[in-house]
Amino acid sequence: MVKHRDGGTILVLTLVFTVILAVVVIAIANFATTGLKTSSVATQRTDTNADASATMSWAIEQFSKKQLLPDADCGDAPASQPIVVPTALLPNGYTATLTCSQTTPIATEPMVHLVARVTPSGGAPRTVEATVEVPKYTHGARIADWRVDIPIDVPAYVTTTTSIPSATTTTSTTIANAAPTANPTNWVGATGSSVTAVLDAFDSDGTIVSATIDTTPLPAGLDSIVSAGPSSFTFFASSDGTYNLDYTVTDDGGATASSTIQIVTSTTPPSTTTTTTSSTTTTTTIAPNPDCEFRISSVNNGGKSGAGTLSLSNTSGGAFTGWQLSVSRIKYGGPWDFTWPGPVGVGGSAYVIDSDASNESVTPNQGPTFIASATLENGPNGQKLILNDTFTCSMINPP
Numbered sequence: 001m002v003k004h005r006d007g008g009t010i011l012v013l014t015l016v017f018t019v020i021l022a023v024v025v026i027a028i029a030n031f032a033t034t035g036l037k038t039s040s041v042a043t044q045r046t047d048t049n050a051d052a053s054a055t056m057s058w059a060i061e062q063f064s065k066k067q068l069l070p071d072a073d074c075g076d077a078p079a080s081q082p083i084v085v086p087t088a089l090l091p092n093g094y095t096a097t098l099t100c101s102q103t104t105p106i107a108t109e110p111m112v113h114l115v116a117r118v119t120p121s122g123g124a125p126r127t128v129e130a131t132v133e134v135p136k137y138t139h140g141a142r143i144a145d146w147r148v149d150i151p152i153d154v155p156a157y158v159t160t161t162t163s164i165p166s167a168t169t170t171t172s173t174t175i176a177n178a179a180p181t182a183n184p185t186n187w188v189g190a191t192g193s194s195v196t197a198v199l200d201a202f203d204s205d206g207t208i209v210s211a212t213i214d215t216t217p218l219p220a221g222l223d224s225i226v227s228a229g230p231s232s233f234t235f236f237a238s239s240d241g242t243y244n245l246d247y248t249v250t251d252d253g254g255a256t257a258s259s260t261i262q263i264v265t266s267t268t269p270p271s272t273t274t275t276t277t278s279s280t281t282t283t284t285t286i287a288p289n290p291d292c293e294f295r296i297s298s299v300n301n302g303g304k305s306g307a308g309t310l311s312l313s314n315t316s317g318g319a320f321t322g323w324q325l326s327v328s329r330i331k332y333g334g335p336w337d338f339t340w341p342g343p344v345g346v347g348g349s350a351y352v353i354d355s356d357a358s359n360e361s362v363t364p365n366q367g368p369t370f371i372a373s374a375t376l377e378n379g380p381n382g383q384k385l386i387l388n389d390t391f392t393c394s395m396i397n398p399p
Contacts, residue, residue: 048123051118051126052118054091056114060141070100070102075100076102077104077155082100085098096118097117098115101157110135113130127149130147180201181202183201185199185260188265189235189265199211199233201259207230211227214246231249237265242262242264244260293311296385296390297373299387304384305379310373310393326393334380334383337376337377340373
């Protein structure tokens with residue numbers, strides 16, 4: 001057998017193999033290191049994308065359920081307003097922020113721009129933006145745009161007003177209160193007796209609620225004037241005389257009117273004329289020559305009730321003694337119910353003595369002027385009183 005020497009060939013081959021194996025091991029190690037690093041970044045991006053998307057989906061659902069409202073929970077673009085995000089919504093434990101701005105409506109329906117941003121510790125942030133239509137009158141939402149890490153150009157918020165004609169129009173009209181009317185009033189009474197005087201005043205659109213007489217100072221001889229109703233007074237004079245006073249009336253709307261009242265008192269007012277021929281005395285009763293009117297001075301309840309003023313003047317002729325005044329109760333086809341503040345004028349002027357289906361009978365006493373007021377109601381067949389209309393009145397001869 002012949003032996004050969006390799007001359008170091010095996011050693012060279014072994015060295016070459018070892019170098020090649022080392023290169024392969026280093027390459028595999030570098031590949032594994034790169035793969036691990038890439039896997040960590042990919043996992044982080046997946047997690048941040050999941051958290052941002054979950055935040056955005058939650059916000060859209062809240063708007064669709066009307067739990068969030070565009071005008072209440074969002075700013076007006078370009079300004080935005082933050083919305084608190086529940087921590088349980090983020091399964092990967094990152095910190096998320098959510099902002100909302102209201103942008104230009106589409107076909108009158110509100111549009112909102114939502115931005116959900118998740119920022120990991122030591123990593124790049126992940127941003128999800130969406131433009132969402134939120135109907136005003138129905139539940140639901142429509143996503144118009146959804147982007148990841150790409151900004152959405154949002155126009156400024158501009159409102160559009162649509163006028164809807166009203167089905168009905170209500171007009172409210174306020175009617176101004178008309179002031180009452182006050183006229184000069186003359187009243188005659190007997191000296192030493194209490195006499196009730198009724199003022200010649202009325203209110204065309206309401207009622208007289210109060211009256212005052214200026215008694216500062218009270219004229220000498222006129223001992224007292226006491227209120228006897230909304231527009232009447234009782235006076236007492238201890239001596240004959242003529243007393244001029246001012247009075248003011250107030251209606252139910254607070255308006256006032258003023259005039260004068262003259263009170264004449266006499267112990268023995270003239271009632272007859274005496275003629276003497278030779279030695280024979282003849283007493284002749286002269287008939288009164290009255291001017292009589294009963295006028296509607298106020299109307300209430302749409303004409304179903306009201307008040308009237310009886311004015312009776314006897315500027316010429318004899319006294320009223322023994323004569324009766326008849327005021328018709330018939331107007332517009334039937335009788336009305338009269339209510340006098342009676343007895344009227346006890347002490348000298350006149351008073352109501354009787355009433356029937358058609359007339360009010362009043363017996364006047366001495367004095368040139370008599371004024372009295374009465375209220376009317378329960379008209380015939382739904383008839384209505386007319387302001388300033390008059391009822392018929394006349395004198396009846398004594399039997």
